[in-house]
Amino acid sequence: DAGVTQSPTHLIKTRGQQVTLRCSPKSGHDTVSWYQQALGQGPQFIFQYYEEEERQRGNFPDRFSGHQFPNYSSELNVNALLLGDSALYLCASRIRDSLYNEQFFGPGTRLTVL
Amino acid sequence: AQSVTQPDIHITVSEGASLELRCNYSYGATPYLFWYVQSPGQGLQLLLKYFSGDTLVQGIKGFEAEFKRSQSSFNLRKPSVHWSDAAEYFCALLIGNMLTFGGGTRLMVKP
Numbered sequence A: 001d002a003g004v005t006q007s008p009t010h011l012i013k014t015r016g017q018q019v020t021l022r023c024s025p026k027s028g029h030d031t032v033s034w035y036q037q038a039l040g041q042g043p044q045f046i047f048q049y050y051e052e053e054e055r056q057r058g059n060f061p062d063r064f065s066g067h068q069f070p071n072y073s074s075e076l077n078v079n080a081l082l083l084g085d086s087a088l089y090l091c092a093s094r095i096r097d098s099l100y101n102e103q104f105f106g107p108g109t110r111l112t113v114l
Numbered sequence B: 001a002q003s004v005t006q007p008d009i010h011i012t013v014s015e016g017a018s019l020e021l022r023c024n025y026s027y028g029a030t031p032y033l034f035w036y037v038q039s040p041g042q043g044l045q046l047l048l049k050y051f052s053g054d055t056l057v058q059g060i061k062g063f064e065a066e067f068k069r070s071q072s073s074f075n076l077r078k079p080s081v082h083w084s085d086a087a088e089y090f091c092a093l094l095i096g097n098m099l100t101f102g103g104g105t106r107l108m109v110k111p
Helices: none
Strands: A005-007 A010-013 A019-024 A031-037 A044-050 A053-057 A064-068 A074-078 A087-094 A109-113 B003-005 B010-014 B019-021 B024-026 B032-038 B044-050 B056-058 B064-068 B073-078 B087-095 B098-101 B105-110
Touching: A005 A087, A010 A019, A019 A087, A019 A109, A031 A074, A031 B098, A044 A064, A044 B098, A074 A087, B003 B087, B003 B098, B010 B019, B019 B105, B024 B073, B032 B064, B032 B073, B044 B056, B044 B064, B044 B073, B073 B087
Parallel strands: A010 A109, B010 B105
Antiparallel strands: A005 A019, A019 A074, A031 A044, A031 A087, A044 A053, A064 A074, A087 A109, B003 B024, B019 B073, B032 B044, B032 B087, B056 B064, B064 B073, B087 B098, B087 B105
C-alpha cells in the first residue's frame, strides 16, 4: 500500500515564474492538505481540499492556489514566485469522515527560488 | 490567538539517557494535540495524539506524552534514547481542519 507520494522531489525556479506541485494521497484517503515548511521552521497550513473544493485556507496570498481531481490527487500552484517561497512543501492526506483519523504526510517537494 | 511553542530549539542527550521535549499551547477550547517526528529527507510521522481521556498518552517507538491542562503543556518523553531517535520533533495543535505546528526541536544523540 503506497503512502502519500509527491512530485517532483526537487525543483528550482526563478523569481516571477509559476510552479505546480503534485500529490497523490494514500489509498482510501479523500482529503488532502498542503503545508509550507521554511528552513528551520515548523510547517504552516496552506489549504485543504475535499470533494474537489477548498475547504479551509491558511494565511497565504492568492498566489497560492490548488486543485483536487476526481481521483483525490491534488495540485498546488504558486504564481509570481518570490524568494521567500523557497521551502519544503508537504502534502498530507486523511479519511474525511473524522478529525480523529491520522493525517499521513508525504516526503515533500523542495522548492528553491533564485 | 492559537499557537504552539517549543521552547527548546536544540537538545543533545547521550544514548540511553532519558528525554523530555517541551510543548506549550495557547487555545481557548479543548485541544487536540499531536507529536510528529521528521527525519532528514522524509515527511512527518505521527508519534502520538491526545484528544481526550487519559492525560498520559502512549505512542510508537517507546514515546509517551503527558497533557497538563493547568500548564497548557503537552511534553514528550522517552525513558531511554536510541541513536536512531536523532531527528526533528514537532508538536501540533488541531484547529478545525488545520494543524498548527510549533517551531520544532532538533534532537541530537551522543554515543
